Amino acid sequence: MYLTVPLQRLRNSNTTRTEVNKWSSTRCSRGVCLTFQLVVFVDMVVIAESDGEEMEFSDIDEMEEAEEDSDVELQRKFERGELKPGLYQEAEKVVKEHKNNVSGLKSKLEQFRLKLPWIERLDFTLEAAPIAPELNAEILEHGQTREKRMKSQNKYFTLEDDPVHNDFVREMSFYRQAQATVLEGYKKLEELNLPTVRPTDYFAEMAKSDEHMQKVRKRLMQKQVGQQISERVKKIREIKKYGKKVQIEVEQQKHKEKREMLEKIKKFRKGKTDSIDFLEGGRSLRGDAGGNRSKKDLKKAAFKRTFKDKKYGFGGKKKNNKRNNAKDPKDDRALPNMRKPRGGRGGNKKGPMGAKVKGMRGKGGKKGGPRGKVNKNKGRSRK
Amino acid sequence: MGKRKRERAEAKQQEEVNPLPSVVPPLVRDSDEPVKKKRKWINKQRVLVFASRGMSFRNRHLMEDMKTLMPHSKSESKKENKDNLKDINEIADMKNCNKCIYFENRKKKDLYLWVANVKGGPSVKFHVLNAHTMKELKMTGNCLKASRPLLSFDPAFDKHPHWAVIKELLVQTFGTPNQLPKSQPFHDHVFCFSILDNKIWFRNYEVLDTDGKLSEIGPRFVLNPIKVFDGSFGGETLWDNPKFVTPNTIRSMKKKAHSFKYTDKLHQKEGYNKRKPKDPFRGDPTNEIFQTKLPEKAVSGEKQIFIRKKV
Numbered sequence: 001m002y003l004t005v006p007l008q009r010l011r012n013s014n015t016t017r018t019e020v021n022k023w024s025s026t027r028c029s030r031g032v033c034l035t036f037q038l039v040v041f042v043d044m045v046v047i048a049e050s051d052g053e054e055m056e057f058s059d060i061d062e063m064e065e066a067e068e069d070s071d072v073e074l075q076r077k078f079e080r081g082e083l084k085p086g087l088y089q090e091a092e093k094v095v096k097e098h099k100n101n102v103s104g105l106k107s108k109l110e111q112f113r114l115k116l117p118w119i120e121r122l123d124f125t126l127e128a129a130p131i132a133p134e135l136n137a138e139i140l141e142h143g144q145t146r147e148k149r150m151k152s153q154n155k156y157f158t159l160e161d162d163p164v165h166n167d168f169v170r171e172m173s174f175y176r177q178a179q180a181t182v183l184e185g186y187k188k189l190e191e192l193n194l195p196t197v198r199p200t201d202y203f204a205e206m207a208k209s210d211e212h213m214q215k216v217r218k219r220l221m222q223k224q225v226g227q228q229i230s231e232r233v234k235k236i237r238e239i240k241k242y243g244k245k246v247q248i249e250v251e252q253q254k255h256k257e258k259r260e261m262l263e264k265i266k267k268f269r270k271g272k273t274d275s276i277d278f279l280e281g282g283r284s285l286r287g288d289a290g291g292n293r294s295k296k297d298l299k300k301a302a303f304k305r306t307f308k309d310k311k312y313g314f315g316g317k318k319k320n321n322k323r324n325n326a327k328d329p330k331d332d333r334a335l336p337n338m339r340k341p342r343g344g345r346g347g348n349k350k351g352p353m354g355a356k357v358k359g360m361r362g363k364g365g366k367k368g369g370p371r372g373k374v375n376k377n378k379g380r381s382r383k
Numbered sequence: 384m385g386k387r388k389r390e391r392a393e394a395k396q397q398e399e400v401n402p403l404p405s406v407v408p409p410l411v412r413d414s415d416e417p418v419k420k421k422r423k424w425i426n427k428q429r430v431l432v433f434a435s436r437g438m439s440f441r442n443r444h445l446m447e448d449m450k451t452l453m454p455h456s457k458s459e460s461k462k463e464n465k466d467n468l469k470d471i472n473e474i475a476d477m478k479n480c481n482k483c484i485y486f487e488n489r490k491k492k493d494l495y496l497w498v499a500n501v502k503g504g505p506s507v508k509f510h511v512l513n514a515h516t517m518k519e520l521k522m523t524g525n526c527l528k529a530s531r532p533l534l535s536f537d538p539a540f541d542k543h544p545h546w547a548v549i550k551e552l553l554v555q556t557f558g559t560p561n562q563l564p565k566s567q568p569f570h571d572h573v574f575c576f577s578i579l580d581n582k583i584w585f586r587n588y589e590v591l592d593t594d595g596k597l598s599e600i601g602p603r604f605v606l607n608p609i610k611v612f613d614g615s616f617g618g619e620t621l622w623d624n625p626k627f628v629t630p631n632t633i634r635s636m637k638k639k640a641h642s643f644k645y646t647d648k649l650h651q652k653e654g655y656n657k658r659k660p661k662d663p664f665r666g667d668p669t670n671e672i673f674q675t676k677l678p679e680k681a682v683s684g685e686k687q688i689f690i691r692k693k694v
Contacts, residue, residue: 104619125537125538129595180535207527
């Protein structure tokens with residue numbers, strides 16, 4: 001933030017003149033115009049206020065005309081050689097010199113330098129260690145994440161101008177310099193048979209107290225835990241998305257199948273196709289969830305269903321299975337072409353549970369019929 | 384058991400219980416004889432670390448950190464800013480210190496660091512920027528309080544004589560002397576001084592293992608050198624930083640930059656007022672003669688103007 005407007009430029013270009021005017025006057029072309037004295041430094045021009053004259057101008061040209069007496073004009077005239085002696089006084093030139101007494105520095109260095117062996121000083125002047133591939137990968141990763149994050153907010157973002165990324169790269173370079181020193185230093189120390197790394201079981205007074213280190217550890221743990229939680233949340237989100245996709249697909253497939261089936265039925269009904277084979281196809285309307293099932297599997301499944309219905313359906317039916325009545329177990333077996341003995345046996349089925357017993361389907365096989373209250377009296381009357 | 388045997392047995396027992404050290408000082412010593420000195424600690428550096436009044440909390444912690452990291456340091460109470468800088472030489476003399484690190488605080492905002500070789504040597508004045516202390520939780524490393532640090536310097540320190548002088552001063556001031564009685568055996572931290580943008584960047588790393596894995600301990604700061612003086616806290620300037628801008632100038636520039644917005648707006652307004660035409664633009668009526676359209680393409684009102692008459 002220097003005001004680098006050296007004196008040379010002021011003379012030549014018009015634009016800088018207006019810049020000077022900008023700097024020099026608070027309101028130009030109308031109102032107050034203040035004149036200034038230029039104080040010249042080597043690379044810097046600082047324009048300091050000297051005195052104020054109130055003049056009214058309506059146009060910028062008028063102001064430039066009036067500038068004839070201003071210091072800037074005076075300076076220009078002086079350089080052109082138009083000024084007569086006696087009418088002006090040269091202002092004192094304040095040129096700031098920057099000292100660099102090389103010989104003095106060198107002699108001083110020699111004078112106060114510590115002339116002791118290296119071990120007393122332990123100083124190293126080395127180039128930074130070369131970038132390890134892991135470090136390089138880290139830097140790239142940092143750059144990428146930074147770019148991704150900032151591009152979404154600000155489209156004029158560039159990685160070179162990003163202070164955070166530049167900070168990271170700078171710290172890496174210091175780290176590498178220290179690393180080079182450590183590697184070199186430990187080598188030298190080991191040659192001199194001096195202990196180098198602090199062993200883990202060496203307990204002594206440390207620069208930071210134990211309580212402080214606990215705090216540091218706690219903070220690191222919290223960070224780690226936070227990261228894990230966010231990772232888990234992300235995963236769950238991903239799974240949900242995927243799951244939703246799969247669900248939608250399955251549903252669509254189902255609908256498609258149903259549609260096709262209905263169409264085929266329609267076609268058949270309208271007589272366009274003769275065969276009704278598609279009904280017997282392995283695909284059930286229940287969907288493709290189980291994949292392609294064979295006929296055998298389906299039969300098995302159907303049998304399982306009916307058996308279970310028999311056994312567990314209409315709860316309570318099992319209660320009369322273990323009745324100690326004079327019912328012959330042979331009666332329950334499906335005997336083809338053999339008439340069941342009538343008479344006395346029928347009477348046994350009277351009693352409180354008689355009606356219920358008659359209602360059971362299970363006896364005598366799958367003698368079909370609607371479920372429900374079927375009168376299986378078979379003609380035997382109750383006494 | 385005979386008496387002689389018993390005595391011998393007793394002597395043997397005593398020897399076993401109290402083994403004599405390998406280096407046995409003589410049992411009888413003449414008082415006129417001077418005591419032999421232990422001559423291992425040669426590099427006698429003692430640094431006086433103290434500050435002026437008006438210190439902010441961060442700078443105070445920085446000073447405390449310096450004291451913990453340098454076992455060869457001594458502290459002193461706060462100094463008034465108005466007192467002469469040259470008095471520091473006397474204070475250091477009284478404390479028997481040959482180096483000094485002085486934290487000068489100005490305006491309760493700016494921190495200047497003086498590093499000086501008190502006995503006739505050079506001194507440097509720095510402006511401290513970006514100071515972070517050891518207590519920050521992001522600095523995860525730890526080191527022994529009084530172990531000797533390895534000092535790492537940028538190769539740029541050898542390129543110019545003023546940097547060489549500064550480097551020598553830093554080595555003598557920050558480096559813990561060898562065989563200092565307070566010092567601890569291992570070398571488990573590194574002081575890293577780098578030059579970037581004409582400033583010295585200081586970092587302190589803990590060495591975790593021999594592969595060169597490091598972890599930052601702190602503190603960290605940036606030193607902007609202002610001047611190198613021939614004497615301690617004064618004397619002829621040997622070197623002057625041409626690129627140094629005082630913090631006051633920076634602050635005033637920033638404030639002026641804010642005012643540019645207002646002045647720019649004013650200039651723009653005036654420029655617009657000058658350029659604005661006083662009368663509305665009036666077209667030349669004769670131009671309209673040459674504006675014709677095909678009657679077929681005339682739209683609504685124009686059909687009455689652009690007419691193709693049947694001849």
